[in-house]
Amino acid sequence: MKAAVWHGYKDVRIEETERPRASPGHVVVAVRYAGICGTDRHEYVGPNFIPVEKPHRLTGKTAPLIIGHEFSGVIDEVGENISGWKTGDRVTANGTLSCGKCEACRNGRYNVCENLGFLGVNLDGAFAEYVEVEAARLFRIPDGVPLRDAVLAEPLACGIHAEKLLGGVRGQDVVVVGPGIIGVGAFFAARQADARRLLVIGVGRERQALVENGGGSYFDLSDGDPVKAVTEWSEGRLADVVYECVGSQTALDGCISMLKPRGKLMVMGVFEKSPALRMNDFQEGERQLFTSQAHTDEIAEALARIESGQIDAKSLITREVTLDTLVSDGFEELLANGEKHLKILIRVRGKED
Numbered sequence: 041m042k043a044a045v046w047h048g049y050k051d052v053r054i055e056e057t058e059r060p061r062a063s064p065g066h067v068v069v070a071v072r073y074a075g076i077c078g079t080d081r082h083e084y085v086g087p088n089f090i091p092v093e094k095p096h097r098l099t100g101k102t103a104p105l106i107i108g109h110e111f112s113g114v115i116d117e118v119g120e121n122i123s124g125w126k127t128g129d130r131v132t133a134n135g136t137l138s139c140g141k142c143e144a145c146r147n148g149r150y151n152v153c154e155n156l157g158f159l160g161v162n163l164d165g166a167f168a169e170y171v172e173v174e175a176a177r178l179f180r181i182p183d184g185v186p187l188r189d190a191v192l193a194e195p196l197a198c199g200i201h202a203e204k205l206l207g208g209v210r211g212q213d214v215v216v217v218g219p220g221i222i223g224v225g226a227f228f229a230a231r232q233a234d235a236r237r238l239l240v241i242g243v244g245r246e247r248q249a250l251v252e253n254g255g256g257s258y259f260d261l262s263d264g265d266p267v268k269a270v271t272e273w274s275e276g277r278l279a280d281v282v283y284e285c286v287g288s289q290t291a292l293d294g295c296i297s298m299l300k301p302r303g304k305l306m307v308m309g310v311f312e313k314s315p316a317l318r319m320n321d322f323q324e325g326e327r328q329l330f331t332s333q334a335h336t337d338e339i340a341e342a343l344a345r346i347e348s349g350q351i352d353a354k355s356l357i358t359r360e361v362t363l364d365t366l367v368s369d370g371f372e373e374l375l376a377n378g379e380k381h382l383k384i385l386i387r388v389r390g391k392e393d
């Protein structure tokens with residue numbers, strides 16, 4: 041089968057590899073569409089999470105391996121000891137790999153497993169014609185949701201998960217810093233959870249229409265000081281909740297300054313360099329720090345929101361490539377024009393739909 045195999049930084053090769061077979065408790069999915077995630081981009085440019093020398097603690101794998109974890113497709117093979125799934129079922133999956141034994145796993149919080157891994161990072165992933173997935177991580181795609189749109193459910197689930205961790209945002213003033221797909225997902229989730237007012241802060245105006253059509257306000261960083269903008273927007277009260285969806289020291293510092301006393305900071309950005317935290321700024325106002333890691337079962341909710349039309353998944357797809365053009369038109373395009381894109385899809389097989 042054809043697959044995108046990670047060998048090293050900027051070294052993703054489209055190769056012929058062996059088709060996986062379904063081991064007990066697993067299925068093999070014929071991948072129809074896949075999505076390039078921020079994680080995949082990180083793997084492409086480094087620093088990588090893909091193990092190179094030391095085998096991963098859970099999977100025992102090292103590079104080279106097939107990247108990608110966001111996908112949709114049709115079950116092609118069902119392994120032993122599985123009920124409820126059959127060939128032909130339309131599915132997507134949570135790419136989290138977990139041990140099933142640690143305390144977090146036993147409590148259903150497999151996204152924070154002590155031995156956590158990810159499909160496409162620690163095990164062969166979904167940028168391929170076939171991918172093997174644990175049946176317990178599958179989600180059925182509703183009939184009303186095209187396979188193309190269903191790929192968006194995975195990144196959108198991150199926002200739903202984070203909103204739950206915050207204990208809700210109803211009636212609150214919410215700021216989202218960094219409107220990539222994770223920030224946009226956080227924005228949608230906060231809107232659907234009845235936030236009072238929403239302000240999204242980003243670079244450039246690519247997301248302005250999306251945010252304003254979704255009932256939020258938008259501030260372009262090139263227009264001045266974002267903390268001043270939040271102060272004016274909130275009539276001096278500052279924000280109840282701020283989502284950091286960038287992963288930089290500057291963004292983090294700005295986010296803290298936007299929070300009112302007792303306000304909540306939700307960190308969703310992935311930091312390439314470990315930031316310094318102004319702890320006194322938290323303590324003085326009893327501000328609270330939250331973090332969120334992927335999701336557990338929220339893909340089902342994301343699919344339901346796409347089906348009901350609450351989220352227009354199509355509008356989030358900014359480009360479509362194939363496995364053959366993944367590097368030149370996908371990864372390289374993200375490096376050159378990243379701010380233009382929300383989600384680049386890979387059409388792995390079949391015609392457009």
Ligand SMILES: [Zn+2]
Nearest residue numbers: 077110194195
């Ligand atoms: Zn993802």
Ligand SMILES: [Zn+2]
Nearest residue numbers: 139142145153
């Ligand atoms: Zn575990």
